[in-house]
Amino acid sequence: METRVIGKSVPRKEGRKKVTGRARYVDDLSFPGMLHGVTVRSPAARGRIRAIRFEGEIPWHEFTVVTAKDIPGKNCIALLIEDQPCLAAEFVNHPEEAIVLLAHHDKYLLEEARRAVRIEIEPLPAIFSIEDSRARKEIIWGQDNIFKSFCVDKGDVDGAWASAAFVVEGRYETGAQEQLYIEPQGMIAQVSEAEGVTVWGSLQCPHYVHKALMVLFGLPRERIRVVQTETGGGFGGKEEYPSMIAAHAALLARKSGRPVKIIYDRAEDMVATTKRHPSRTRHVTALSRDGRLLAMDIDFTVDGGAYETLSPVVLSRGTIHAAGPYACPNVRIRSRAVATNAPPHGAFRGFGAPQSVFALERHLDRVAEAVGIAPDELRRRNFIREGQTLAVGQVVKEKVDMNGLMERAFALSGYHAKRKKFAAANSDPRGAIKKGIGFASFLHGAGFTGSGEEYLASEVAMEAMADGTVHILAGSTEMGQGTNTIFAQIAAEALRLDCEQIKIIQPDTAYVANSGPTVASRTAMIVGKLVETAGLGLLKSLTDGEFLQPGYTAADFSRACGEYVAKHGPLKTFVKYEHPRDLHWDDLKYSGDAYGAYAWAVYVAEVSVDIRTAEVRVNDFVAVQEVGKVINPVLAAGQIEGGVAQGIGFALYENVVWQEGRMVNAQMTNYVMPTSVDLPAIRVYFEEIPYGRGPAGAKGLGELPLDGTAPAIANAIAQATGVDVRQIPITAETLLEMLEGVHA
Amino acid sequence: MRAYLPAYEMETPRDLEAALGRMASEPGVWRPFAGGTDLMVLLEAGKLPHQKFLNIWNLAELRGMEVSSEHVTLGALTTYTEVQRNKTLLREFPLLCRAAAETGSVATQNRGTLGGNIANASPAADSPPALIVYDAEIEIVSAGGSRWVHYASFHTEYKKMNLHAGELIRRIRLLRTHAQWKQYFRKVGTRRAQAISKICFAGAARVEAGRIADVRIALGSVAPTVLHAVRVEELLRGQRPGSAVLQAAQDALNAEIAPIDDMRSTAPYRRNVARNLLAEFLEVLAG
């Protein structure tokens, strides 16, 4: 199909503003009379608050001080449930939990004041590991420390063991990971009788913040307004936590009667906000003599931290992705999210899938070894094909060619030749540098899971102005990933205009439609489709009314809009998501069509390991994926490159050092993310099989690269060193220890 | 920024004499501020207790580089960028140049100074091992005069050094006797740039007729101060650099170092890697 702008790398809508420094982030905004706010946090992991003392030589009378007593509505950050307090009142359940808020016009003095607040806590026993939580060493949440559990059951796993030629078992672990968006979190709030509560800030999901503030203030919908300012990265980290900061700023604003700005510095952002859930996975896999999967028994646990937040949903995605793109007749996945006394873990690009995919893809290399076939041969014999059923019982209706992706990735990376060459070279004991090449094959579902999109029932509005400019009004946010640009492309394509004629309205809950949260690789595919439909709707109004004839120019379009508006008033369309009738999901059995579409991928990593220092270097990386129609190649490749870089961090560098539930390396010096010189060339390739329900055939791709990067690297390290990697991050310290074991 | 800025003061003295006079007038009160690359990190984190600073960045007496037939003398304000651009240093003191090139980023290298690296007294600092290998001497000045000390004995315990209130490091002097030595440097950081050392090894030796005639070895991040491995040196002198001496040398090194677990690495890792780097050094000497 001939396209005008889809499939073209048009420049970023807000790119010029960003590179010229004109983009206004929340900390660039200032309001008359504005105060600054800070948060005083719990020094203890768990306990009862005994006293709060305001000490030091601080002019306390000049400060606005807020505690739980100042909350007008419910003391909670309403999300899935309402278990997390906005400010701890009597008990604290994790280090750095917010207890007191302070505001003052002098932000430096505010820091002195923060240090002068003494919070006395009578400690209660706390737990810090998945193991202790599951053993119920202490019950710290609900009846059993379990936020949520799932059981996926396909076929008859227990009946499969007897006939198996091989049964392979393995346990795998992944660590916490910090999102590390460039712009730390921040919010400004203003509260007045006349206008209710308004907040401006760096966030992914304006309507989540909106809901949380309604509950906190006990105010109706129209008395709360949430505006997204230019956002410097999110990666999931700005999905749920911004509600907390917005709530804090708004409470201070209400009490002081002035606008209040709260900006976290990097240290506070790292120590107090969410991270990727640490995980533990156990696999037991049964295979036939010829290496076909007979049964997969998977047990998956994530550490949710002290409150539920989004853990059930993260667990859900991790669970559904745990069995990968393979056809296996018998699959059981038991999973749970458990409580520990750490700050709540939360959304992070991939959302549970990178954890369970790491376990599976590392496990399958071990399975291949046990069966005595090559890792690619094992995959080849078990890849899912059109018409077969995934673990959750979803029949794959898309054209899928995992084998084709794998062959392409192997050809591009020289996989087979290198694997042989490295094996030979590594056997020379004199060599200090060992090399390896490994891969992972995986899928990632786009959109909310199961009936999620149906419940969300997202909406998009579009308005053509009299001058022919077309406005898109949606709550979907730009945070660097390209929403503005691809929406403009999709609308321009539908209306046969240029992107410049499309304007994206700043997400503001007072004006835009609720198009749902900007998460779950759903924005291009689900919301993009609504944008496309809205565009076609506008066009229909113009052509039906004979304002516009086929073969029109941009000038014709503008003129037609002017005439329409003059005659009928505003030209506006609303589109609401309609769940495809043939997608069914059973929440109780946890089975059915988990996602409307999947992205499919094979990633190959090449590494070298210096066995004297156990330093790992990724030398080459090939990422091949099928994501439906690519709307903007440069942006899409950028998403994959960034995701792979983040995946390399997840695999090798990013190690949260915990002490009693608190991150102690909360600085970028000691929490080590890869720099440009630590990264290889990341070579990105797309296969495009248009997806009928995506805009112009597009599927989602934002989270995908996080899933396969770490296991590809782990498998490469295993080839290089013979070390059976079971855990990430693979730090030099753990690897050296294991190397001693291998070479002793 | 977590610091209360109004609590801090900074003065810019016009010359060295004025700076030393200021420091002498209120002993221990005024602290030098050179490139600020260590001090600003503390300020940002709200952990900078000292409140009065002397901006010494403009003191010409602490700048510049002099080459005589015996020595190269570097002002304490010599930056990492200047180190890497100097031809004599590149030719004769490659360990120092390597350390400079692997310190922080370009921005840090433009502001960070050798004097600051020494006086900050971190056991993980990267130029000190090289300075020890080159048997550096440093000139310390105060209102009362000047003295030269051997750098190898300058650091006494964790963050303690032979530098008193009212004193400034003025210059660093390196002996030009190592040009023909075989030299080895390796920094093992948490990543390839912008990394604090988990271990840093600098070594140089004069090899004559296949034997180690003289050798100097120093390591960072393996003890409370940068470590001069004198016992390993003693053991190696007169030996052939090969597998025969390796085990004994590694044992000596193991006995000499006292690494710890911290948030960047572990004691066992540092011990193992120190051993392995020593082996690599001996291979260089044998090669």
Ligand SMILES: Cc1cc2nc3c(=O)[nH]c(=O)nc-3n(C[C@H](O)[C@H](O)[C@H](O)COP(=O)(O)OP(=O)(O)OC[C@H]3O[C@@H](n4cnc5c(N)ncnc54)[C@H](O)[C@@H]3O)c2cc1C
């Ligand atoms: C991003 C970053 C990366 C870094 N990476 C590295 C690295 O890889 N390796 C490494 O070793 N260091 C590293 N550092 C630390 C720092 O850059 C070095 O220690 C640098 O040499 C300090 O020099 P300065 O002039 O900036 O010191 P300043 O911050 O000005 O001072 C440091 C200390 O020395 C004292 N001082 C300074 N000059 C004198 C003098 N002439 N006489 C007496 N006392 C003096 C000061 O009072 C202060 O106590 C890094 C720092 C940053 C911010």
